[in-house]
Amino acid sequence: MNMDSDLQIAGDLMEVPHLLQPEREHPVTVAEFAGLAREIAADRDRWAPHVEYDATTRWYHRLRTGPGYEVWLLSWVPGQGSGLHDHGRSSGVLTVLQGELTERTDRGVRTLRPGTQRIFAPGYVHEVANDSLEPVVSLHVYFPGLTEMPMHESYQGRCAPAGQETVTA
Numbered sequence: 381m382n383m384d385s386d387l388q389i390a391g392d393l394m395e396v397p398h399l400l401q402p403e404r405e406h407p408v409t410v411a412e413f414a415g416l417a418r419e420i421a422a423d424r425d426r427w428a429p430h431v432e433y434d435a436t437t438r439w440y441h442r443l444r445t446g447p448g449y450e451v452w453l454l455s456w457v458p459g460q461g462s463g464l465h466d467h468g469r470s471s472g473v474l475t476v477l478q479g480e481l482t483e484r485t486d487r488g489v490r491t492l493r494p495g496t497q498r499i500f501a502p503g504y505v506h507e508v509a510n511d512s513l514e515p516v517v518s519l520h521v522y523f524p525g526l527t528e529m530p531m532h533e534s535y536q537g538r539c540a541p542a543g544q545e546t547v548t549a
Contacts, residue, residue, distance in 0.1 A: 406446040407523075410471065413449065414497060417475045417521050420444075420451065421495070427477065431517055433457050449523040456481065456516040461509030467502065468528035472521060474498040474508070479516030482509050505532055 407413045420426060420443065430441045430453055438460050444451040456479075464484070474497065481492040484507040492498065492508075500506070510516045 407449065410473075410499060413471075413521050413523055414473050414499060416451070417473045417497060417519055421475050421477055421519055424477075427453055427517075427519065431455055433515055438462070443519075445525065448525070449521060450525040452520040452522070452526075453477075454518050454520060456510035456518070458510055458513050458515070462507060464505060464507040464532040464534045465529045466505045466532070467500070467522065467526060468530060469502050470522040470524055470526050471501050472499070472523070472526075473519075474500070475519040475521075477517040477519055479510065479514050480512045481516050481518060482511040483507070484509075507534060 404412070407416045427443060430443065432439050432441070433455050435457055439455045441453045442450055443453050474492070476492045476494050476496050478494055480494075483490045483492055483498065485505065490498075498506075508518075
């Protein structure tokens, strides 16, 4: 029977600091960007003071930038929407902070509730709207930072394509 422990074989990793990965100041992976969005979402004191509502257009405020990314806070009053669009060469994380948004894609309709995250790659086409009777606040992380938002023909008023069901997240 082998009586050697992992610690005896490998040594204490804390004694070998050059083997430890340094903590990154900024996210670089999709998982880290999703984690950044969850971290900001959980800290209401960080984002709530910046929220405003505009009856004429979606309101937005840039909360943070870093090398190759930006974080936006958006508010949506009832009836406001993005129109069908993609995000050019940017990937992103959409997190609902307060209220409910509706997301329409060629695959159907999804209700996004507080805490829901949608992660998307470049070329992902969707339409997001506040179809509820209450204001909504959402957080958007784009990497690289958003430089274009090409518009497409709207799904509004269309049913989900044949064989596709409406989904609720």
